[in-house]
Amino acid sequence: VSDNVLRIGNCFRSVMDVSSVHTNSLYDLAHRLIEKYTKDEAVSDDVDVKSLISDKDLVNNAISSSHENQDAKILQKEDEIREREEGLAKNLIKEIRKAEYQRNRKRVTEIYELKTREEAMIDSKIEMEEDEDDDSKYN
Numbered sequence: 001v002s003d004n005v006l007r008i009g010n011c012f013r014s015v016m017d018v019s020s021v022h023t024n025s026l027y028d029l030a031h032r033l034i035e036k037y038t039k040d041e042a043v044s045d046d047v048d049v050k051s052l053i054s055d056k057d058l059v060n061n062a063i064s065s066s067h068e069n070q071d072a073k074i075l076q077k078e079d080e081i082r083e084r085e086e087g088l089a090k091n092l093i094k095e096i097r098k099a100e101y102q103r104n105r106k107r108v109t110e111i112y113e114l115k116t117r118e119e120a121m122i123d124s125k126i127e128m129e130e131d132e133d134d135d136s137k138y139n
Contacts, residue, residue, distance in 0.1 A: 004085050012078040016071060023067040030059045 037053045052058065 004089075005082055008078065008082055008085060012074060015074055019067065019070055019074065023063060023070075026063050027060070030063060031056075034059065 033053055034056050
């Protein structure tokens with residue numbers, strides 16, 4: 001279980017690293033666009049695009065909050081998968097313990113029955129010997 005949980009953690013750390021690389025690339029791209037806009041190069045004729053690109057803090061905040069939301073979703077999914085893995089492991093251990101308990105109880109019952117049969121057989125032989133002794137006394 002701990003190996004799987006470790007692998008899950010490593011996998012999600014890798015996803016977080018890729019997400020960070022993506023965000024850094026997005027920052028670079030946005031800053032290049034902003035630089036183009038500030039140099040008065042034609043980026044777009046759309047007024048909405050120009051208004052978004054003109055505010056560097058707005059762009060940085062949008063990218064940052066998007067990255068934080070994405071990281072939160074990644075961490076949430078990691079928690080879900082880890083909890084599911086731990087739950088499966090707990091259920092497996094529970095089932096194994098139950099099966100082992102039942103096997104143990106069955107074995108104890110078999111031993112008790114064997115003891116009872118052997119005692120009955122011994123008692124039977126003792127009775128037969130006593131009967132033989134009684135018969136030989138009378139003959």
